[in-house]
Amino acid sequence: MRPSLRPLAVTMGEPGGIGPDVTLRAYRDRLENDLPPFYVIADPAFLTARAERLGLRVKLRECAPEEALETFPDALPVVPLDGPVADTPGTADPTTGAKVIASIERAVADTLAGKAAAVVTNPIHKKALYDAGFQHPGHTEFLGALARQSGAERHQPVMLLAGPDLLVVPVTVHIPLSAVPTELTGERILATARIVHHDLITRFGIAKPRLAIAGLNPHAGEGGALGQEDDQVIAPAIARLQAEGIDATGPLPADTMFHAEARAGYDCALAMYHDQALIPAKTLAFHEAVNATLGLPFVRTSPDHGTALSIAGTGEARPDSFAAAVRLAAVMSDPGLIE
Numbered sequence: 001m002r003p004s005l006r007p008l009a010v011t012m013g014e015p016g017g018i019g020p021d022v023t024l025r026a027y028r029d030r031l032e033n034d035l036p037p038f039y040v041i042a043d044p045a046f047l048t049a050r051a052e053r054l055g056l057r058v059k060l061r062e063c064a065p066e067e068a069l070e071t072f073p074d075a076l077p078v079v080p081l082d083g084p085v086a087d088t089p090g091t092a093d094p095t096t097g098a099k100v101i102a103s104i105e106r107a108v109a110d111t112l113a114g115k116a117a118a119v120v121t122n123p124i125h126k127k128a129l130y131d132a133g134f135q136h137p138g139h140t141e142f143l144g145a146l147a148r149q150s151g152a153e154r155h156q157p158v159m160l161l162a163g164p165d166l167l168v169v170p171v172t173v174h175i176p177l178s179a180v181p182t183e184l185t186g187e188r189i190l191a192t193a194r195i196v197h198h199d200l201i202t203r204f205g206i207a208k209p210r211l212a213i214a215g216l217n218p219h220a221g222e223g224g225a226l227g228q229e230d231d232q233v234i235a236p237a238i239a240r241l242q243a244e245g246i247d248a249t250g251p252l253p254a255d256t257m258f259h260a261e262a263r264a265g266y267d268c269a270l271a272m273y274h275d276q277a278l279i280p281a282k283t284l285a286f287h288e289a290v291n292a293t294l295g296l297p298f299v300r301t302s303p304d305h306g307t308a309l310s311i312a313g314t315g316e317a318r319p320d321s322f323a324a325a326v327r328l329a330a331v332m333s334d335p336g337l338i339e
């Protein structure tokens, strides 16, 4: 990867989870991982304690974002958060919620201010944050709210799971399955597909993206016998996309659109709900896939996994998806890096 002009801003994530573990391990092996420079927004003493617990010989240095590029080759740059964070792997403590949120806000602010090239988030423990009063279902929606607050024109977040052999987007995200048929409107499908089409061109360098759009019901509704949404909501939205010149096909039966030959026919799949998208993505490439947010004025990526509390602090957490998220953030924020 060619040298970066700005570092990436990495959030702390849930301190009781594996975010610190994968960040420290990926940094230690930064040359093998071909990692562009980044800094972590966290309590330096907490990261030092976790590194010692893991037996990782990683030098850390407290610095400002502006000093991160020159620091990175020699020490992991840490932009300090206010106040201490305890090293208690395996426990998601709602009382640290404010610091977890502050780290995300700081990463976004730095990126919008041009100090960082993009945001890379470490996993949050959603329930612990809800218990701490967090009002958003996840990062994706929170980042959309932060973009909206900043006055940005682009503030509708779209979740993308990106693996080596599959790009897939859930049109509805963090809602109960029972709410999907109501939330799945033609307008939502259109808005999502337009953002995906735009960002595949601008952030992934795909000149004419081919979108494959899933049905909602078994066999895409089997002509209405197994559900009405496929014919009445999804098909008209696809016709409208086609009329706009977007290469969209479907509604496709979701059970047969993710095998290798089917994937060769499109650049990105749009699934109708969270698990319809994330099951194929994580099954194909749990340790390589990245969760990215499209539709915003800045790039955000994240490892595809969660906090994995039960292995935090043990050394078992693999840093591959975190490393892939760091590399993808650099490429998406500078598509000229695509080889």
Ligand SMILES: NC(=O)C1=CN([C@@H]2O[C@H](COP(=O)(O)OP(=O)(O)OC[C@H]3O[C@@H](n4cnc5c(N)ncnc54)[C@H](O)[C@@H]3O)[C@@H](O)[C@H]2O)C=CC1
Residues within 6 Å of the ligand: 018, 022, 122, 123, 124, 125, 126, 127, 139, 291, 302, 303, 304, 305, 306, 307, 308, 309, 310, 311, 316, 317, 318, 319, 320, 321
């Ligand atoms: N971007 C984010 O902030 C995300 C947050 N989460 C949150 O994480 C929490 C736990 O979610 P789970 O569904 O249990 O998923 P999880 O991804 O944390 O764990 C699922 C399984 O995979 C294993 N695993 C996960 N990452 C691994 C790694 N890097 N190396 C080796 N093994 C690994 C875990 O030990 C566990 O057996 C929840 O609160 C969830 O909301 C989940 C996904 C993404």
Ligand SMILES: NCC(=O)COP(=O)(O)O
Residues within 6 Å of the ligand: 137, 138, 139, 140, 141, 278, 291, 302
């Ligand atoms: N399963 C993916 C996930 O829940 C991640 O959500 P987000 O925090 O990236 O919005």
